[in-house]
Amino acid sequence: MRHCRSCGCDISDRPKRHFICLRCFGDAARRLKAGDMPPPSACGPTCVAIGLDNNRVSQLIKLAHPDKHKNTEEANDATAWLLHVRDTLAEGVKYG
Ligand SMILES: [Zn+2]
Numbered sequence: 528m529r530h531c532r533s534c535g536c537d538i539s540d541r542p543k544r545h546f547i548c549l550r551c552f553g554d555a556a557r558r559l560k561a562g563d564m565p566p567p568s569a570c571g572p573t574c575v576a577i578g579l580d581n582n583r584v585s586q587l588i589k590l591a592h593p594d595k596h597k598n599t600e601e602a603n604d605a606t607a608w609l610l611h612v613r614d615t616l617a618e619g620v621k622y623g
Pocket of ligand 1: 534
């Protein structure tokens with residue numbers, strides 16, 4: 528079973544490339560459109576603060592690649608998420 532990374536609800540019926548449920552996606556899209564940022568307490572550390580940048584994500588994509596992990600579901604899930612992170616960083620989306 529896969530869970531929404533925002534609220535934790537079941538998203539097993541959603542396409543594999545989706546990591547949050549439609550409700551959370553809609554909420555995030557509305558906040559972005561309105562220019563609202565979540566409160567700092569909901570953000571946690573920033574990408575910069577933890578050293579998460581394109582170079583680090585590229586490194587992790589290479590390390591997690593399913594070809595190196597017998598094509599396990601875990602490797603596929605981690606790689607798909609890392610690709611999502613890379614795309615998100617490329618879009619310049621910032622939450623705090
Ligand atoms: Zn959700």
